[in-house]
Amino acid sequence: MDDDPTPGEHETVQYLAIEAGDASWRLRGQAHAADEVLRVHLSGSAWSGLAAEAFSARLHAVSAAALVAAARHDECATAARAWASSMSVAQAKADQALKDAKKAQRDISAAEASMLAAGVDPVALSTARLRLEDAQHALDDAKRKAQQASEHYDAGQRTFADTLDGALHGALAAPSAPGSTALASALGKLAAIDPFASTNSSLMQTLSRLSPAELAALVAEDPGVLQQFWQHPPSPDSVAKWWEGLTPEQRVGFEEAAPGVLGNLAGLPYALRNRCNLAAYKNALKHKAELTDDQRKVLSALKDVLRDPDASLVCFNLDASVPMVAVGYGDLDTADTVAWAAPGMFSDAAEATGDWSQAVKNIYVQQKDLDGGRTHGVVGWLGYDTPDPVSVNTPALAQDGAWRFANELDGTHAARAGSLPYVGVVAHSYGTTMAADALTHTKYAVDSFTMLGSAGIDTDTVHSLTDLHVKQAGGVPAIYTTAAAADLLAPFGAVVGGRAEPNPEAARSPGAIAGLSVWTGVSLLAGATRVPKTMGGAQSFSSEGATLPNGEVLKQTRGHSSLGKDDVALDPLNGTAPEGYGYLDEGTEALYNAALTTLGLPGKVVGGLRPTE
Numbered sequence: 001m002d003d004d005p006t007p008g009e010h011e012t013v014q015y016l017a018i019e020a021g022d023a024s025w026r027l028r029g030q031a032h033a034a035d036e037v038l039r040v041h042l043s044g045s046a047w048s049g050l051a052a053e054a055f056s057a058r059l060h061a062v063s064a065a066a067l068v069a070a071a072r073h074d075e076c077a078t079a080a081r082a083w084a085s086s087m088s089v090a091q092a093k094a095d096q097a098l099k100d101a102k103k104a105q106r107d108i109s110a111a112e113a114s115m116l117a118a119g120v121d122p123v124a125l126s127t128a129r130l131r132l133e134d135a136q137h138a139l140d141d142a143k144r145k146a147q148q149a150s151e152h153y154d155a156g157q158r159t160f161a162d163t164l165d166g167a168l169h170g171a172l173a174a175p176s177a178p179g180s181t182a183l184a185s186a187l188g189k190l191a192a193i194d195p196f197a198s199t200n201s202s203l204m205q206t207l208s209r210l211s212p213a214e215l216a217a218l219v220a221e222d223p224g225v226l227q228q229f230w231q232h233p234p235s236p237d238s239v240a241k242w243w244e245g246l247t248p249e250q251r252v253g254f255e256e257a258a259p260g261v262l263g264n265l266a267g268l269p270y271a272l273r274n275r276c277n278l279a280a281y282k283n284a285l286k287h288k289a290e291l292t293d294d295q296r297k298v299l300s301a302l303k304d305v306l307r308d309p310d311a312s313l314v315c316f317n318l319d320a321s322v323p324m325v326a327v328g329y330g331d332l333d334t335a336d337t338v339a340w341a342a343p344g345m346f347s348d349a350a351e352a353t354g355d356w357s358q359a360v361k362n363i364y365v366q367q368k369d370l371d372g373g374r375t376h377g378v379v380g381w382l383g384y385d386t387p388d389p390v391s392v393n394t395p396a397l398a399q400d401g402a403w404r405f406a407n408e409l410d411g412t413h414a415a416r417a418g419s420l421p422y423v424g425v426v427a428h429s430y431g432t433t434m435a436a437d438a439l440t441h442t443k444y445a446v447d448s449f450t451m452l453g454s455a456g457i458d459t460d461t462v463h464s465l466t467d468l469h470v471k472q473a474g475g476v477p478a479i480y481t482t483a484a485a486a487d488l489l490a491p492f493g494a495v496v497g498g499r500a501e502p503n504p505e506a507a508r509s510p511g512a513i514a515g516l517s518v519w520t521g522v523s524l525l526a527g528a529t530r531v532p533k534t535m536g537g538a539q540s541f542s543s544e545g546a547t548l549p550n551g552e553v554l555k556q557t558r559g560h561s562s563l564g565k566d567d568v569a570l571d572p573l574n575g576t577a578p579e580g581y582g583y584l585d586e587g588t589e590a591l592y593n594a595a596l597t598t599l600g601l602p603g604k605v606v607g608g609l610r611p612t613e
Contacts, residue, residue: 182214185214190209240417255275345392494512544589554592
């Protein structure tokens with residue numbers, strides 16, 4: 001058989017099996033060594049910060065890659081042993097076929113000689129002919145067995161090659177880390193950061209110390225760095241100062257190297273943040289199949305929202321605790337006024353990107369109609385985990401979201417230093433709870449704060465509205481509030497959640513009374529009692545509808561939602577307003593007056609303002 005394996009070939013394959021097994025053993029030893037460093041030397045170590053985290057991430061990656069490679073080498077060893085065995089079987093079959101063929105050839109020669117000796121003897125001639133036929137059949141059978149041995153060899157060889165290719169694919173590859181030199185350099189620089197510095201400060205030092213290539217290598221090695229920047233953002237003032245000190249070439253380098261970092265950094269120019277976030281958004285679109293349903297919902301909603309030429313992407317974080325985004329309208333880098341709008345319950349980005357962006361666009365359009373002499377910008381902020389009907393009764397989500405929101409408000413001052421706009425905050429429902437908390441954390445006072453259908457103020461954080469960092473207008477804090485008479489859900493939620501209602505009349509509404517009944521029922525065994533809390537100090541305006549001097553009729557708000565819906569089911573607390581009658585629907589008095597208060601034009605509020613006590 002022409003394809004018979006030589007003894008040298010068989011020995012080579014056996015040697016490969018031994019070498020692959022030895023390599024697997026060594027790789028498992030490397031994985032164990034890396035795990036020991038992580039367990040003994042880094043667990044509880046004084047070395048902390050991004051350098052330690054990135055180094056730990058690398059060791060975890062080394063350990064995981066070593067185990068994968070070990071498993072691949074085990075597969076290789078198994079395949080080599082199987083091929084060596086297959087070669088032995090093929091060789092044995094081939095040897096037997098050759099032996100049978102040689103015997104058949106001898107039998108044929110003997111039969112032919114017998115035929116010649118038989119002459120004309122019919123019996124002898126017949127016997128010799130049968131012997132010749134049997135010998136020929138034996139030769140044909142030997143050839144067939146030889147062919148089968150050859151085919152067995154070829155099949156085993158192909159199986160070995162395919163198995164070996166699959167087993168060794170990536171078996172020796174190092175953990176993926178583009179720019180290993182840049183990563184080593186980054187780790188060296190990060191190791192010099194004070195391990196006892198706050199995370200916010202450490203992240204700012206990270207930006208200041210690293211080059212674009214080093215930052216890119218760090219993010220590639222440990223994508224969790226992106227979430228650290230989101231959860232513990234550096235001071236917007238320090239971010240703005242850092243950016244101002246970069247050369248044009250460095251700015252381009254950082255934008256290209258780490259758009260996921262820069263896009264969400266308060267204190268940077270908004271046009272830059274939009275470009276970075278659009279780059280991250282487009283990259284996410286390329287990997288939709290790998291995303292969760294909620295992440296895909298956000299991408300789908302943004303596709304529609306971003307068709308608007310006035311829209312920009314101020315924040316974009318699909319990998320937060322829930323997907324979080326912020327959509328801006330107008331030129332936020334040059335607008336004379338900038339308003340930040342915060343939503344309430346059931347307003348996570350996966351569900352509310354479309355509706356909240358529309359509500360914010362309504363504010364933007366109304367502002368332009370009422371104040372055409374200035375330019376305007378509005379940001380619809382979906383940057384916190386909004387509550388459901390259970391968590392809405394606790395302050396936790398408001399307190400968590402407040403820090404990030406405060407950072408963004410201070411970021412407007414930092415990004416616009418030297419050309420500060422009028423900065424307003426408008427919030428709806430539980431968003432007023434979160435925004436009020438945030439306004440106790442800001443470094444800079446905002447120009448106004450407007451509350452729509454407030455679900456109450458968290459008195460654990462805000463003891464008085466004077467605690468809020470809000471400037472005065474006309475000698476009083478520029479804090480405004482409205483509660484529609486038909487909105488029974490907001491006061492109900494305020495009472496059940498134990499929060500202070502900034503609209504005293506709402507605290508006496510049927511919704512508040514219903515809230516008292518519910519709360520008393522669930523706390524009766526504890527013997528507890530509760531009365532509606534109120535917090536005065538704001539200026540109240542109407543949402544009940546009005547007629548303007550020019551004859552235009554402004555609609556009343558007929559429920560709690562920011563936008564009304566046309567398919568309202570049984571809703572005793574009017575949680576969802578009818579279509580067109582939400583707080584921020586076009587043509588409502590609430591939208592009209594909220595646009596004026598967020599522009600710093602409270603004197604033009606329809607029906608005037610009434611101090612609350």
